[in-house]
Amino acid sequence: MSEPWKDFEFPARKVTWLQRDTLLFNLSIGCRADEPQFVYEGDPRFAVFPTYPLGLVFKLDHSEVIDFYGTLGLTNIPGVPKLDPRRLVDGDRAVEIYKPLPTTSLGHEFEFRSKVIAVYDKGNSGTVVRSEDFLIDAKSGEQYAKIIGSLFYVGQGNWGGPRGPRSNKKAVPDRHTDLIFEVEIGQESAHLYRLNGDYNPLHAASDVGKELGYGGIISHGVLGYNKIAHEIVRRLGNGDPSSMLKISARFAGPVRPGDTLAVHLWKQDLEVDGLEEVQWSAQVTGTGQECLCDGTAVIKPPQISSNI
Incomplete structure (x- = not known):
């Protein structure tokens, strides 16, 4: 069948942020007081945490709370029925950092240039x-980051589109983990993370979560993802903002306020160009339910010291 949505380009979207936005994002994903490079604007090493593009793709140039549903429903995709953003959850995310972002966008003309890679009709x-999102400084033409990810619209299939490939889970290494750590999702963590621009009511209003079958509020998938990215940089990159080059994962289950995530990480045997590749997954402690799977990251040797 024809796929009129293939390579459909969304209108370019302007992106702006201030140093206070950088501080907010860094703190919302768990950066600590002993990491001044992330939590104090006066530190000579003050830096954007490398996964900030995952927040900016929702924030764009907004400085106030937005109508999440209205904003997400503005653009129709050719050949695809209108999808309801009220039934939207994350599928997967991969972010690749080409160049560290400045701590403020002032003096730049950042924008996201995005296109549809594929659309799959998964039936009931x-x-x-x-989609694919490039974060670009339109003034210089420089590319800073690329995000590839999937959004899943619950219960909105059966419109005759291609089924797409099966989602086969990647096998974890058949050996002991090299590192195990925990990440806490506080009762207010999702409320704080929303201030980065992802104002989906699913993460603040219990009735929305109940309607979607989750029993109440659930955390942003990318909140746990970003908290894990922070711990990987802290533990394997010695807190160096430039140590993380890539990270990816698939969202496998909901995380609720108050949950603790147990993260299992395996280092890969082969280093390429001095870079270390790792594989990871995360489960909700107590239930053992997997919430993030197929996790990978690429780390380069640290350049700064940090108290860990």
Whole structure:
């Protein structure tokens, strides 16, 4: 069948942020007082945490609370029925950092240039929209980051689109983990993370979560993802903001306020160009339910010291 959505380009979206936005993002994903490079603007090493593009893709140039549903429903994709953002959850995310972001966008003309990679009709379960987002300084033409990810629209399938490939889970290494650590999702963590621009009511209003079958509020998938990224940089990159080059994962289950995530990490045997590749997954402690799977990251040797 024809795929009129293939390579459909969304209108370029302007992106702005201030140093206070950088501080907010860094603190919301768990950066600590002994990491002044992330939590104090006066530190000579003050830096944006490398996964900030995952927050900026929702924030864009907004400085106030936005209508999440209205904003996400503005653009129709050719050949795809109108999808309801009220039934939207994350599928997966991969972010690649080409160049560290400045701590403020002032003096730049940042924008996201995005296109649809694929759309899959998964029948009764819903529809998957897979996209690619480049964060670019339009003034200089420099590319800073690329995000590839999927959004899943629950219960909005059966419209005759391609089924797409099966989601086969990647096998974890058949050996003991090299590192195990825990990440806490506080009762207010999702409320704080929303201030980065992802104002989906699913993460603040219990009735929305109940309607989608989650029993109440659930955390942003990318909140746990970013908290884990922070711990990887802290523990394997010695807190160096430039140590993380890539990270990816698939969202496998909900995380609720108050949950603790147990993260299992395996270092890969082969280093390429001095870079270390790791594989990881995360489960909710107590239930053992997997919430993030197929996790990977690429780390380069640290350049600064940090008290860990």
